[in-house]
Every structure is written in structure tokens, then in C-alpha cells.
Amino acid sequence: MQITEKFVFCPICGSSHFKTESEKSKKCDNCGFEYFVNPASSNVAFILDDNGRLLVERRLREPAKGTLDLPGGFADAEETAEEGVIREVKEETGLDISKAQYLFSLPNTYRYSGIDIPTLDLFFLCKADDTTMLRAGDDAAECFWCDIDDIHTELFGLSSIRHGLSLFIDMLKNGQLP
Template sequence: MHIKEHFKSCPKCQSTAIKFDTKHFVCSECGFDFYINASAAVAVLITNAKGELLLTVRKFDPFKGTYDLPGGFVDINETVENAATREIKEELNLDITSLEYFCSFPNTYTYKEIDYYTLDMVFKAEIEDFTPLQANDDVSSIVFLSPKKIDTTAIGLTSIKAIVSKYIDSVS
């Protein structure tokens, strides 16, 4: 459900004279103006020595049980590079040794019936030591798959499908 469905009155003056245009709320009574911007998120492409891509399996909704890439939301006052490093440590218990920007994709992330708009910034990361690898946080399990064997229909999030498809095309 779009966030505009949740604003029935102005948060500042409580007037019902609040209107939404394509990207912000405006109250005609008090002048309150609230913009809806994309939230920053990161996704990380990690391959092993065989060239297989690391995919996670989502532990929770949305899209519980589907393939995903490790990553998550960027915290306030955090760089996207630091977010990528933090998320890989939290979800996989791995340390990134190098990080390279790959691409970005917009996404709609629906959580508890509210649509959040994200911009997923994608990095390729290198990992020297996979021995500490474990599924943590919101990851139920981890798989490594050859890019040629990845079924993108088993990926839940639209942006992650697009990202993995672009990655597959880049290595083919």
C-alpha cells in the first residue's frame, strides 16, 4: 500500500487538508511539506574461486524463502561502502577485502503493507577467507551457484532479479 494511504491528516496541525502529489505531501492549512525520497540500500555480489555467485535465502517476509543477495538498508550517517561491509559481516560473518561499484536499481520494498521506495546500490566484493561463512541475521541459508544455473524466477525482489540478470549477462 502506498504511503499516501496512511496520511489522512497533517502530522503538524492535524488538518485533513493534506494532499499528495507524485513525491510529497503538502498541507494547505499550515504549509507542512514532506517529501518521499528513495531510501538507500546496498546489495553485494560475491563469488567464490569457482566463479559461483553467493545467494542468500530470505528468512523473513517479504519474499521469505526466495533467493536474494546479501545486503540491506544504509543507516543514517553511514556511507554505502560502510553499509555493504557491515551487512556482509552481520549476515554472513565475512570480511570484505575489496569493494567495487557495479550498478544501481530502483525498488519498491513492501514491509507490513507499506511500500518503501529504495535505490539499491550494488557492489562486487572480494572475500579472501570463506571459512567463517555462516547464515546470520535475516538469512536462513546460503548457496553458491554458477551464473548459468541461476533461476532468476526463484529470486523474490524485483530489483535483485534485475541485478542478478545484469550480472549474469556481464559474465556470459
């Protein structure tokens, strides 16, 4: 279900004349307010240890509970994407990130409470100086290091993560990482 299907009444004046204006907006015929569906910012961390292994998580919650994932999550209001990925890594893994370098972004849809939320997933290469503090927290059931050659993208539950992981592995193998 698209998010705009849930919006029946104008959030400004309460009118039921809140109609689809375009594929990405609804407009109130009563007060003129127009709501645009813009993506939420989500951040993903690629963290390699000193042996070149990638930090992987197992999802604690839906969607895709029990499948593999990478550390990350939604940005909070008033924080940069870099601050968001650093915060999410700390919450989910206990690791302190000393550097977060943007790599690429992918559009995505995140199903939450039966509604498809458009997202823009920003992928970062992150550096953790001390990996001994690794512990699962927040949305992670477990965290572990995985050799790149042992990564099977089909075991990752979210399509954007699978796609981003494939791009990252190609960049790594082709020496294209910063």
C-alpha cells in the same frame, strides 16, 4: 498502498489539512510543510569465491520468505552505501568484505507492512578475502555458493534482485566487470 496514503495528519502541526501536492509529495495547508517521498537506499552484494561461484542466500523473513536472495539490505543513517553493504554482508553471512565496488543501481519498490516503500537498490561487486567463515545470520536462513551457470533468476523472490542478477551475469559473461 502508497506510503502517502497512510499520512493523514501533518507531522509538524497535526492538521488534517495534509493534502496531496503532487504524485510524490503531500503538503499541509495549515503550516506549509511539504513531505516528499524519496527512495530509501538499499545495498546488494555480488560476492564471487575463488572458483567463480556466487554467494546466494535463502530469505529467512518476509517479504519473499524462503526464496533466494543476495546479501544486502537497507543503509543506516550516517553510513555510506559501501559501509552499509559491508555491514549487511557481515550480519547475514559472517564474511568480512575487503573491497566493495559500485556497479549499478535500480529503482525498486519494497512492500513492508502492507505499504510500498520506494527504494533505490545499489549493487556492488564485493571481495571477501576469507570465505571459510561463511555462516547464515540475521535475515538469511542459509548461505551457499552457486555456479553462475546454475543460477535461475526466477527463484529469487525480489524483482530488483532478479533484474540486477540478470545484468550482473551478462556483465560477467561479457567480461565487463571491473
